[in-house]
Amino acid sequence: FSFKFHLSGTCAHLQTAVGLHRCHLNITGACSAIQKMTRVRVVDNSTLGNTPYHRPPKCIHVYNKSGVGKVGDKILLAIKGEKKKALIVGHRRPGPCMTPRFDSNNVVLIEDNGNPTGTRIKTPIPLILRKHEGEFSKVLAIAQNLV
């Protein structure tokens, strides 16, 4: 996996994916799914996730051997000045073949015991979570749209 750096500094892998256009934005962040300091989008209807704050929720730790979080990994989020655990339900990085890729890094807030903080999720949730080892049935149970 070699990176070819263009004048605009974009990732060659993503350039080929989106058709070799010139964009002047550095989008190399999407190459690594979710890691420390990524801004994420909370997609459930919890009050903590939906009240506006002057800083977006950021990942501060990924509970994984590598520091990169994919769909189904637990992360620690800094949200409204507090720490909260969350579950990744979708990221902008292309995943394995025939799995959905999302336009935003989606995350669902969960408690320390694994119960989801919100009660409904409107955004699509990938069904590959069912095959993963882990406690995802609760998140799938409160999702409206399964993809």
Next chain:
Amino acid sequence: MWRGSRWLRGLLLRPAGPGRAPAVRRAAGWAGPAGRALSGGPSAELRAGGGAEREHRAPDHALSKFSIDFVTALLRQENASNICVIQLPPEMRYSDYFIIVSGSSARHLHAMAHYTLKMYKQMKQENNPHVLIEGKDTDDWMCIDFGSIVIHFMLPETREIYELEKLWTLRSYDDQLAQMVPASLPDDFIFGLTNKQQ
């Protein structure tokens, strides 16, 4: 709570239990017949066919002995309150049956979940997948996913908070979803990268 094999044989030979007619059943009677009428989406048509046909329909999954009727009989025997069985349409690609069950205490939920798992382990063959209990360290919500059946064990308070029956019967018409404020895109969202043709 160890059940001997003699009891198990008796359970299997027992004739089909009562009350199999409605596909969505609930002891407390929350919108029993109304629930069927209210439900939007494709699941209504399947259930409107009536419970009578369901008894004679052979279960499709590999573990034919661990059927929905066996599971409901088991839960009733465990003094589970408010057993709610929802039959899901195959278009959802999630499972065939979605069961929500209430318990009287955290210990009761724990016991029910472990007992259901023990029964499954006794009845499954080598090619059936192992099943784990999710939420073992919680005290109000446990669930088990058996492939074609998903069972949620909750305390009544937790049940009231999440209202899973409402979500899974009225899929898009659920009132909690309607109350959710539609999300706007965050300010740093880079959209339309593919549209930038220079």
